[in-house]
Amino acid sequence: SFALSPDELWIVFASTLTSTSPRLVSLPLAGGAPVELDLVSNSTGFPVPHVTADSRHVFFLDTAPVTQQLFCAPIDGSAPTRRVESVRPVEEFQLASDGRPAVFATRVVRELFSVPAGGVVPVPLLAAGFSFANPGGHFAIRADGARVVYTALEPGQFAANLYSVPIEGGASLLLARGTFNPPLLSPDGRLAAFLDAGERRVHL
Numbered sequence: 001s002f003a004l005s006p007d008e009l010w011i012v013f014a015s016t017l018t019s020t021s022p023r024l025v026s027l028p029l030a031g032g033a034p035v036e037l038d039l040v041s042n043s044t045g046f047p048v049p050h051v052t053a054d055s056r057h058v059f060f061l062d063t064a065p066v067t068q069q070l071f072c073a074p075i076d077g078s079a080p081t082r083r084v085e086s087v088r089p090v091e092e093f094q095l096a097s098d099g100r101p102a103v104f105a106t107r108v109v110r111e112l113f114s115v116p117a118g119g120v121v122p123v124p125l126l127a128a129g130f131s132f133a134n135p136g137g138h139f140a141i142r143a144d145g146a147r148v149v150y151t152a153l154e155p156g157q158f159a160a161n162l163y164s165v166p167i168e169g170g171a172s173l174l175l176a177r178g179t180f181n182p183p184l185l186s187p188d189g190r191l192a193a194f195l196d197a198g199e200r201r202v203h204l
Contacts (some may be wrong), residue, residue, distance in 0.1 A: 002049070003049045003050060003051050003058070004051070005055040005075060008029065008053040009029055009030065010026050010027065010028055010029065010051070010055065010075050010153065011029060012024060012037070012075065013027070013049070013166045014048075014049075014051040014053060014057050014199055016195050024036070024037040024058070024060055024073070025037065026058065026075050026077065030048065035076060035077035037077060037081055042115065047149060048061065048096075049191050050095055051075065052095055052098050052102075053095070053096070054117075055075060056075060056117065056118075057073065057117040058073050058074075059078060059093065059095060060073075060118075061093065063201075066099075067089055068089045068165065069083055069084065069090055070086065070088060070090045070104055070115075071083050071084065072084060072115075072118060072120070079176070081133065082120045084115050084119075084122060085120050085121055086104075086113070086122060088106040089106065090104050090105070090106055091105045092105050093105070094140075095137070096167060097141070097143055098144065099143070100177060101116045101167050101168065102114065102115055102117065103122075103127075103139060103141055103148055103167065104122070104136075105139065109127060110131060111124065112124070112148070112152075113125060114168065120121075123168060123201065124169065125148060125150070125172075126150075126152055127152075129173050130154060134169075137182075138150060138183075139151070139153045140169065142185060143188060146166050146167060147165060147167060148165050148166075149163070149164050150162075150164075150165070150184060151163075152172075159177070159178045159179075160178075161175075161176065161177045162175040162176040162179040163180070175192060
């Protein structure tokens with residue numbers, strides 16, 4: 001697995017050159033020595049790197065079974081790789097298009113968080129008592145990176161609702177009730193398309 005930085009100055013890939021277990025390495029395309037980024041995770045497979053839009057950081061999930069966690073490292077190795085603080089395994093994550101926070105969902109107890117590049121303390125995005133509806137793409141980051149649209153369950157409810165929340169955290173805005181599938185956002189972020197939970201019709 002590998003990723004090219006948006007500024008086309010770095011390539012990041014998993015390697016076994018320096019360890020029997022796969023380790024994440026960044027390499028300057030202009031020439032130079034590789035930089036080993038993954039010095040702290042317990043990966044047993046090849047981690048998939050994701051480079052932030054500003055080309056400064058790399059986020060990746062380790063592949064340790066059961067306890068999968070999210071890590072962040074400067075692409076040039078100028079500071080240590082750090083584990084994002086999460087008491088639960090991380091199910092999935094996405095990066096904002098402008099280099100602002102990453103957003104991730106946890107497994108077992110469905111929760112949604114954002115964390116700034118280079119940071120380790122996540123910010124909860126769900127309102128108190130809410131639970132993230134399902135893993136597998138049930139949230140989307142708006143194109144400008146300012147807000148996250150997600151489906152979540154209110155306490156005591158069985159049908160998920162569609163919400164929008166600032167990516168740095170704050171009050172959630174209810175967009176629609178009784179949603180079913182993950183939301184799809186228009187390129188300009190002004191519209192969200194989703195299926196309702198009853199008649200399975202598409203709504204905007």
